[in-house]
Each structure stands twice: as structure tokens, then as C-alpha cells.
Amino acid sequence: SMASPALLMRVVASAYSVAERAATIVRNVMDGGDLGIVEKTGANDLQTKADRLVQMSICASLARKFPKVTIIGEEELPTDEVSEELIEDSHCEEILKKTCPAQYTGIKEEELVIWVDPLDGTKEYTEGLLDHVTVLIGIAYGGKAIAGVINQPYYNYEAGADAVLGRTIWGVLGIGAFGFQLTEAPAGKHIIVTTRSHSSTLVNDCISALNPDSVIRVGGAGNKIIQLIEGKASAYVFASPGCKKWDTCAPEAILHAVGGKITDIHGNSFQYNKEVKHMNSAGVLAALRNYEYYASRIPNNVKQSLVP
Numbered sequence: 033s034m035a036s037p038a039l040l041m042r043v044v045a046s047a048y049s050v051a052e053r054a055a056t057i058v059r060n061v062m063d064g065g066d067l068g069i070v071e072k073t074g075a076n077d078l079q080t081k082a083d084r085l086v087q088m089s090i091c092a093s094l095a096r097k098f099p100k101v102t103i104i105g106e107e108e109l110p111t112d113e114v115s116e117e118l119i120e121d122s123h124c125e126e127i128l129k130k131t132c133p134a135q136y137t138g139i140k141e142e143e144l145v146i147w148v149d150p151l152d153g154t155k156e157y158t159e160g161l162l163d164h165v166t167v168l169i170g171i172a173y174g175g176k177a178i179a180g181v182i183n184q185p186y187y188n189y190e191a192g193a194d195a196v197l198g199r200t201i202w203g204v205l206g207i208g209a210f211g212f213q214l215t216e217a218p219a220g221k222h223i224i225v226t227t228r229s230h231s232s233t234l235v236n237d238c239i240s241a242l243n244p245d246s247v248i249r250v251g252g253a254g255n256k257i258i259q260l261i262e263g264k265a266s267a268y269v270f271a272s273p274g275c276k277k278w279d280t281c282a283p284e285a286i287l288h289a290v291g292g293k294i295t296d297i298h299g300n301s302f303q304y305n306k307e308v309k310h311m312n313s314a315g316v317l318a319a320l321r322n323y324e325y326y327a328s329r330i331p332n333n334v335k336q337s338l339v340p
Contacts, residue, residue: 038132039139040171040179040204043098045123047146047169047181048202050093053120054086054167055185055198058151061085062162069158076229078154083107086150086167089118094169097121100141102306105148106278124202133206136178145172145306147281153252155229162186164228166254170281172304179204180282182254201258203289214290215263216321221245225256225265230274234337238271238297241331253316257283260320261290267326268318271297271334275312277304287318294318297338299327314340 037045061067061082068081087105092114094103149168151157156164163186171179180203187199203209217223224239228249239247248265250256253275259265281304284294295301296314315338319326 037128038137039141039144040136040173041128041130041132042123043094043101043144043146043171044179044181044202044204045125045127046094046097047171048124048127048200049122050090050120051167051169051181051183051200052198053093054090054150055183057085057089057118058082058165058167058185059197062157067158076155078158079107080151080154080158082157083151083154084109085118087148088114089120090148090150090167090169092118093120094146098141098144102145103148104145104278104306104310106150106276127202130204130207133204135206136173139173143173145304146170147172147278147304149254149278149282152254152279156251161251162189164251164255166252166258168254168278168282170278170283170285170304172281175303175305175308177281177284177288177302177304180285182258182282182286184258201286203286205285205289207289209261209286209289212258212262214261217260217263217266221266223248223265223267225250225259225268227270227272227274230272232272234271234334238330238334239269241334242267242269242326242329253279254283257287257294257318260287260292260318266319266322268294268316269326270316271338272315273311273313273338275316276310277302277308277312278310280312280316287320290320292318292320293323295327296340297330298335298340300340314338
């Protein structure tokens with residue numbers, strides 16, 4: 033008889049469907065017109081009704097299926113009963129058909145940590161820059177990001193009224209990443225993607241020092257990693273402490289699954305065990321290819337300003 037799929041593959045397969053449900057919630061909130069915006073720490077740190085409902089949906093759906101997994105979400109929310117219409121119970125069959133990498137077959141529920149950003153790019157969402165928005169579900173084991181799901185609820189939204197909206201990208205280390213066309217940035221071009229709403233002198237000085245051919249400023253860490261894996265940018269550089277573990281976990285797993293690299297500005301890898309502090313206080317440096325080229329050119333004054 034068929035052995036039942038390994039826990040990791042079941043978690044990823046569920047996270048895929050849970051992310052698709054999340055995307056529907058995101059679009060429904062936008063269609064409803066009342067975003068229910070709350071400022072958390074200021075005008076660039078917002079929470080909407082979509083952030084709240086999506087996090088409840090993701091966390092409750094995954095906790096029901098995998099009760100011993102640690103799930104850490106961005107939003108501080110009351111632990112009310114979650115209404116049944118937010119619960120997603122299905123999974124992606126296609127993912128269950130893939131063979132789990134040998135090093136992950138023995139994982140137990142209590143060894144997994146899931147990092148959830150219900151709406152990455154909230155500020156852009158409130159401003160109607162809908163293609164910047166992603167839903168991020170990252171899965172960590174032994175402190176490492178090993179699998180991730182990125183949903184873009186508004187992928188294709190400029191393609192006209194009949195376009196099918198949204199897509200889900202997923203990946204597992206040792207298997208690869210799926211749901212997009214892996215493309216490398218133009219050879220010899222240094223195109224840097226960076227923050228849109230959290231700029232600073234340090235952020236800009238760091239980018240200038242890399243002498244880029246061009247700079248793309250967009251919202252959302254998920255969106256920036258997508259720019260790398262689809263060849264629109266060659267490096268993601270953010271010399272600032274604003275990024276958190278739930279911003280980088282899913283994107284890291286997908287980038288690493290296709291041979292890219294993401295670290296802080298000093299070259300330290302991110303840790304994702306449940307005790308870890310949530311802030312990536314030493315910034316972000318990522319590339320699909322030629323990571324070392326960018327790492328070797330980060331100025332010392334930038335490194336000294338950002339303490340891990």
C-alpha cells in the first residue's frame with residue numbers, strides 16, 4: 033500500500049490551499065470597499081481588515097490540521113473562536129505526489145515553526161498598488177526556512193476584466209520551486225530592488241555604493257523575491273532593520289530552493305526557531321545568482337550601522 037505522505041509535504045499541500053483561501057479573503061475585503069485601516073506604530077505600519085481576517089484564517093486552518101506545530105503570525109490578534117467560513121480544510125494533491133527529501137521525512141509536528149505574513153505590502157494594498165501584495169507562509173525546521181508558499185492575490189490584475197486573478201508559488205528545499213517561470217536577470221546588469229516606503233539615507237547610500245544600472249522600488253519582501261526569481265532584478269538590498277522573520281521565511285525557502293541566497297547585510301543567515309527575535313535587525317541582502325558580487329561591495333559604514 034502507499035505510505036502516507038510525509039508530514040512536511042502534507043503541511044505544504046495544506047498551506048497551498050490555505051493561501052488560496054487567503055487570497056480570496058484579500059480580494060473580497062478590497063471589493064467590499066471598507067479596508068478597516070488601523071495604524072500600528074505609525075503611517076507606514078498599517079493593519080487592515082484583510083490582515084486580520086487572513087491571519088485568523090491561515091492560523092486557525094493550519095492549527096486545526098497540525099495542532100502541535102508552532103505558528104507565528106505578524107498581527108497581535110485576540111484568540112476568539114474563528115468563524116467556520118474562514119477555515120480552509122483542503123490541500124493541493126499535486127504537492128502530495130512529490131517525494132519528500134530524505135532529510136525531512138522524519139520531521140514531527142512539534143519540530144516545525146510556521147511564520148505567517150497575512151498581507152505583505154499592506155501599505156501598498158491600501159494605496160491600490162495591488163501587484164505588490166503577497167500572502168506568505170514560511171515553514172522552518174531546525175531554525176532554517178525549508179519550505180514556503182507565496183500567493184499573489186492580484187497577479188494578472190492589469191490584464192483586463194476576464195483575467196484570472198492570482199497565483200500561488202511554492203517551494204521545498206531539495207525539490208525546487210513551482211508556479212512561476214524561473215528567469216535570470218540580464219547578464220552583466222546590476223538591477224537592485226529595494227524598499228518603496230521605508231527608505232533612509234543608509235538604505236540609499238548602500239545602494240549607491242553598489243553602483244547599480246537601475247533601482248526598482250516596490251513594496252513587500254515577497255514581491256521583491258519574486259522580482260529576483262523572475263529575472264526583473266539581480267539583487268534585493270535593504271540596509272535597514274524594518275524587515276521581520278515572517279517577511280523573509282517563505283521567500284527565503286523559495287529562493288534557496290532554486291539556488292539563490294538571502295542573508296542579512298553582514299552575510300549571516302536568518303534563524304527561524306520559535307525563540308528567535310522577530311526583527312531582522314541587520315537588513316537584507318539577496319540574489320538569485322552572483323550573491324558574492326553584491327556581498328563584497330556592501331560598504332563598511334553600512335555594516336557598522338546595522339547590528340545583528
